[in-house]
Amino acid sequence: MDIKRLEEVFRQHNLKVTPQRIAIYQELINSSEHPSAINIYERIKAQYPNISLDTVNRTLLTFAEIGLVRIVEGRGDPKRFDPNLHPHHHFRCIKCGKIIDFYNEEYDALDVPSTLKDRFIITSKRVNLEGICDECQTRSD
Amino acid sequence: MDIKRLEEVFRQHNLKVTPQRIAIYQELINSSEHPSAINIYERIKAQYPNISLDTVNRTLLTFAEIGLVRIVEGRGDPKRFDPNLHPHHHFRCIKCGKIIDFYNEEYDALDVPSTLKDRFIITSKRVNLEGICDECQTRSD
DNA sequence: TGCTAATTAGGAGTGAATCCTATATATTGC
DNA sequence: GCAATATATAGGATTCACTCCTAATTAGCA
Ligand SMILES: [Mn+2]
Ligand SMILES: [Mn+2]
Ligand SMILES: [Zn+2]
Ligand SMILES: [Zn+2]
Numbered sequence: 001m002d003i004k005r006l007e008e009v010f011r012q013h014n015l016k017v018t019p020q021r022i023a024i025y026q027e028l029i030n031s032s033e034h035p036s037a038i039n040i041y042e043r044i045k046a047q048y049p050n051i052s053l054d055t056v057n058r059t060l061l062t063f064a065e066i067g068l069v070r071i072v073e074g075r076g077d078p079k080r081f082d083p084n085l086h087p088h089h090h091f092r093c094i095k096c097g098k099i100i101d102f103y104n105e106e107y108d109a110l111d112v113p114s115t116l117k118d119r120f121i122i123t124s125k126r127v128n129l130e131g132i133c134d135e136c137q138t139r140s141d
Numbered sequence: 142m143d144i145k146r147l148e149e150v151f152r153q154h155n156l157k158v159t160p161q162r163i164a165i166y167q168e169l170i171n172s173s174e175h176p177s178a179i180n181i182y183e184r185i186k187a188q189y190p191n192i193s194l195d196t197v198n199r200t201l202l203t204f205a206e207i208g209l210v211r212i213v214e215g216r217g218d219p220k221r222f223d224p225n226l227h228p229h230h231h232f233r234c235i236k237c238g239k240i241i242d243f244y245n246e247e248y249d250a251l252d253v254p255s256t257l258k259d260r261f262i263i264t265s266k267r268v269n270l271e272g273i274c275d276e277c278q279t280r281s282d
Numbered sequence: 283t284g285c286t287a288a289t290t291a292g293g294a295g296t297g298a299a300t301c302c303t304a305t306a307t308a309t310t311g312c
Numbered sequence: 313g314c315a316a317t318a319t320a321t322a323g324g325a326t327t328c329a330c331t332c333c334t335a336a337t338t339a340g341c342a
Contacts, residue, residue: 016308016319038298052322057299059320071216073269076329078298079217091257094264104254112270113245116232122272123235128214129253130265137262157288157339179329193291198330217298219329 001029013066023047024059025068025083034072034080034090034099072099073128089126093133100133142170154207164188165200169210170224175231175240177219213240214269230267234274241274 001009006025007017015021027040035043037057044051060081063069072080072090077097084101087108091100107127116122142150147166148158156162168181176184178198185192201222204210213221213231218238225242228249232241248268257263 014319018308018320020321036298050322052324053298054300054323055321061299073214073216075212075214076217076220091261091263093261102254102257107251110248110251110268113243116243116270119275120232120234120270120272121278122232122270124271125268127251127266127268129257129261129263131261131263134260155288159289159339161290177329191291193293194329195292195331196290199290 001025009066009068015062015066020048020051020055021059023051024056025063028060028063028069028081028083032101034082036078036080038078040081073126074099089128091129091131091133093136094130095132095136095139098133098135142166150207150209156203156207161189161192161196162200164192165197166204166209166224169201169204169222173242175213175221175223177221179219181222214267215240230269232270232272232274234277235271236273236277236280239274239276 003022006022010017010021023044024040027044028035031039031043037060038053040060041051041053041056044056060069060079064071064081067085068083070082070085072082074080074092080099086103088101088103089107091102092098093100104127110125110127112122112125144163147163151158151162164185165181168185169176172180172184178194178201181201182192182194182197185197201210201220205212205222208226209224211223211226213223215221215233221240227244229242229244230248232243233239234241245268251266251268253263253266
């Protein structure tokens, strides 16, 4: 998503176009490891030495609210953010915490059981795999 | 799982059989809403007024390590624990945080893509649905 | 029954997230 | 462009969920 389009999205949601918001989004799409708010905060300080963690965090949560990013599913540790809105799934390493995207049409096409569809509004369906990544297997040999 | 079997499991893992461990496990299987450590702590204080949160938390994490419970996947808020080890999946309400079990053989039978199987050791495969539960739909009408 | 290593209670410490509020700024209407 | 104003931000305080520390307790074993 280019900046023009990003600014449009902000305006569509009555969010002011601020340099901080743009920088935070850019930092997020420039990283592929599903960073946390603090990751983004540390990196963005090079550009904006005075930015506050609260701004980064609040902004990322706002992005999640308007559907511009997703919060990755995990097991209770710091929230990690994902700017990739294409249907995809995750593998998470239980040793090092790395989260790797993968694409799979069978998973995308899974039906939601009608007992659930009838009772709930389903807004997200993801397959999450966990295990030990290649690097961690080597490391612990 | 009855207490006899639970004590066996503890011993198999060289964990001492303590009343706290048993009480924490019982409290967990008596609840179906995937409670957090603090939920369990609050409830168990009726029985053990002096139990510490650290004990509850440490014990639940130990249980997770030996595979006696699972930590539910969520979006970064307090860890929630699940004593149900049968293959099953979760629907989580994004409004009230309720987590509901469901069983689905199609989901259980999903193949892991070989590109992942070759590279990683897969220890868990779950389908997570999110959305708005029936009660929250009514409430916000 | 006594020894020893594991476990616990309770308090301190940590780190992420959130709240508070004075200041700054993007947007709107002139 | 300029002023008005509603929104957003910085920075510090606070909250909350853990996590660590250590002395006292206890389970398991000889
Ligand atoms: Mn992703
Ligand atoms: Mn469950
Ligand atoms: Zn790893
Ligand atoms: Zn709900």
